[in-house]
Amino acid sequence: MACQQFDLVADYLQIPTDDRERLKVPKRSLTVAVPIHRDDGSTQVFQGYRVQHHLSLGPTKGGMRFHPDVELGEVAALAMWMSWKCALTNLPYGGAKGGVNCDPRKLSVTELERVTRRFTQEIISFIGPQVDIPAPDMGTNEQTMAWMMDTYSVHMGYSVPGVVTGKPVLLGGSVGRREATGRGVGYLANRAMDVLGLESSKATAVVQGFGNVGSVAAFSLARFGVKIIAVSDAFGGVYNQAGLDLIALDKYVTANRSIAGFPGGDLISNEQLLELQCDILVPAAMERQITGANAAKIKCRILAEGANGPTTPEADKIIDQREEIFVIPDILCNSGGVVVSYFEWVQDLQSFFWNESEVVDKLFRILENAFTQTLTLSRKNKVSMRTAALILGIQRVHQAKKMRGLFP
Ligand code: GLU
Numbered sequence: 001m002a003c004q005q006f007d008l009v010a011d012y013l014q015i016p017t018d019d020r021e022r023l024k025v026p027k028r029s030l031t032v033a034v035p036i037h038r039d040d041g042s043t044q045v046f047q048g049y050r051v052q053h054h055l056s057l058g059p060t061k062g063g064m065r066f067h068p069d070v071e072l073g074e075v076a077a078l079a080m081w082m083s084w085k086c087a088l089t090n091l092p093y094g095g096a097k098g099g100v101n102c103d104p105r106k107l108s109v110t111e112l113e114r115v116t117r118r119f120t121q122e123i124i125s126f127i128g129p130q131v132d133i134p135a136p137d138m139g140t141n142e143q144t145m146a147w148m149m150d151t152y153s154v155h156m157g158y159s160v161p162g163v164v165t166g167k168p169v170l171l172g173g174s175v176g177r178r179e180a181t182g183r184g185v186g187y188l189a190n191r192a193m194d195v196l197g198l199e200s201s202k203a204t205a206v207v208q209g210f211g212n213v214g215s216v217a218a219f220s221l222a223r224f225g226v227k228i229i230a231v232s233d234a235f236g237g238v239y240n241q242a243g244l245d246l247i248a249l250d251k252y253v254t255a256n257r258s259i260a261g262f263p264g265g266d267l268i269s270n271e272q273l274l275e276l277q278c279d280i281l282v283p284a285a286m287e288r289q290i291t292g293a294n295a296a297k298i299k300c301r302i303l304a305e306g307a308n309g310p311t312t313p314e315a316d317k318i319i320d321q322r323e324e325i326f327v328i329p330d331i332l333c334n335s336g337g338v339v340v341s342y343f344e345w346v347q348d349l350q351s352f353f354w355n356e357s358e359v360v361d362k363l364f365r366i367l368e369n370a371f372t373q374t375l376t377l378s379r380k381n382k383v384s385m386r387t388a389a390l391i392l393g394i395q396r397v398h399q400a401k402k403m404r405g406l407f408p
Contacts, residue, residue, distance in 0.1 A: 063137025182216020184336020
């Protein structure tokens, strides 16, 4: 998917073949074995990955995913998307992504700590505040980042908070980082409502995924007055046309680790949820949820992509024909997370910390700028919002590579 999207834009921009290879092929790809002692005394070996897509604009940046589907190809695609995302928002980074093929729900806290520390140790010469800066992604959180930071710091002999972002605030994390991705989704969906002339107090939203991105996006939309009529997680969803009680739902999910069984609405499957009539549809879970099979059936006005790669290129072709749907593409829609990660890194390097209103204000300025540039280009060149966002990102990396030239 990432390569297909790149090729389409490279054709559009008429990027010469030699330059395409340089832009496409990941700079560094690392696969490591991560052996740990399980709590029962047995030994298990997990596979870990880190891909750094390009190094032309600064260190690389991107999340670490702990999920049973993690493999090298997925990580490489996600790293490429991080590159265009960082370039679109003008962050001084190349893209990266990594992770461990494991199911964090089936590991105890002590096992998760051993996986995280051993994985960090295996990739230690590949990361660093000037080299590559990991962050949370699916299946990882502030605690994971604290363990990574500690493992790296013990190796160096002093505290290095700038090696990862998304840490607990007490350890050099940034206020507002945890909420940043979902808050950005809410902000941009609200901007899209302005563009379409929709009134937020009369709008409805459906959110797929109730993790860090989906849950905060739902709360953030609700704060703009939007009614959240359905949400789901990997185990199923809940639907209530009158609007869900998000506070009760959040409490239920904290207690039960899943939405399944929440009494405040009717049961609904993930497939049905995506096809509900609504103003804003927020896929905030896995890749490839909107496909050639269901793209004609989605019934939203705004598709706000909280996840990375939720829409396949086949689905894009169908959605491009459906002019009533306004797409906020993933590399724009979920970029709030990496933007505040950048703020966290800057604060760590300076050892000087900002308050929440400074963080949120600076975040919204960057998102506003990226949104306006994407919308303007999309209208001027009569291309989709996704193509416009990719053009801006890819063009910047291409120009940077041209200016730096080729060594030797
Ligand atoms: N994992 C997040 C993403 O996909 C955040 C990356 C970061 O903060 O570096 O954008």
